[in-house]
Amino acid sequence: MKTIDVCLSPDLMHLYNVRDKTVVVVDILRATSCMTTAFAHGIESITPFAKLEECLAMKAHGYFTAGERDGKKVDGFDFGNSPFEYMHESLKGKNIAFTTTNGTQAMVKADGAREIIVGSFLNLSSVEAYLRNGANNVLVICAGWKGKVNLEDTLFAGALVELLKDHIEPDCDAPLAAQHLYNLAKNKLFDFLKDSSHVKRLNRLNIQKDIEYCLTTNLYSVVPVLHNGKLVIA
Ligand code: 3SL
Numbered sequence: 001m002k003t004i005d006v007c008l009s010p011d012l013m014h015l016y017n018v019r020d021k022t023v024v025v026v027d028i029l030r031a032t033s034c035m036t037t038a039f040a041h042g043i044e045s046i047t048p049f050a051k052l053e054e055c056l057a058m059k060a061h062g063y064f065t066a067g068e069r070d071g072k073k074v075d076g077f078d079f080g081n082s083p084f085e086y087m088h089e090s091l092k093g094k095n096i097a098f099t100t101t102n103g104t105q106a107m108v109k110a111d112g113a114r115e116i117i118v119g120s121f122l123n124l125s126s127v128e129a130y131l132r133n134g135a136n137n138v139l140v141i142c143a144g145w146k147g148k149v150n151l152e153d154t155l156f157a158g159a160l161v162e163l164l165k166d167h168i169e170p171d172c173d174a175p176l177a178a179q180h181l182y183n184l185a186k187n188k189l190f191d192f193l194k195d196s197s198h199v200k201r202l203n204r205l206n207i208q209k210d211i212e213y214c215l216t217t218n219l220y221s222v223v224p225v226l227h228n229g230k231l232v233i234a
Pocket of ligand 1: 068100102
């Protein structure tokens with residue numbers, strides 16, 4: 001049977017070997033939810049960057065620049081990190097250079113994996129089917145917050161472990177812990193997360209609608225995959 005493991009923070013990546021794995025990068029609030037939304041609305045590609053300057057430099061190559069630091073849109077960028085910004089007709093067929101505090105950092109850290117895909121509650125079923133039908137063992141990398149573990153990414157990892165339990169077995173205790181947590185929370189995700197650190201942080205920015213949206217399951221069927229440094233639709 002294939003296996004699934006969960007890396008609860010990018011700072012624990014040194015404990016995992018990604019080389020033969022399909023890695024699912026998850027940053028529910030809000031980077032991977034934005035990416036999923038953008039592809040569902042016709043974006044051509046998203047190139048993830050760890051550094052602001054590298055991202056900004058892509059403007060000269062005709063890219064839109066997007067992302068945030070500490071939840072806020074970066075000066076000089078075209079877009080921030082609200083999923084609602086990625087629904088516009090005008091973005092259809094366009095290329096975006098994207099950098100965020102945690103999500104794109106986790107993606108860059110997964111470099112060397114056999115395959116890197118983007119997961120969110122918005123495309124949960126499609127990611128589950130993709131992993132079930134794929135040939136590789138799976139590692140879910142939770143983006144967390146500046147090296148710390150967070151609840152929302154752990155819950156998504158647990159949802160995958162739960163949905164895949166008849167096909168892919170947990171490799172260690174982190175996937176089991178995530179699965180138990182998800183089973184506790186699955187019927188009340190929003191309520192379960194109300195005291196979590198990032199929900200409080202985003203509430204201070206007055207973006208509760210983003211949180212509700214990012215916790216919606218199975219709105220879209222796209223699975224973004226990293227190909228030659230660019231995310232495109234699988
Ligand atoms: O850290 C990230 O990658 C972001 O998604 C954080 S925020 O939701 O924009 O604050």
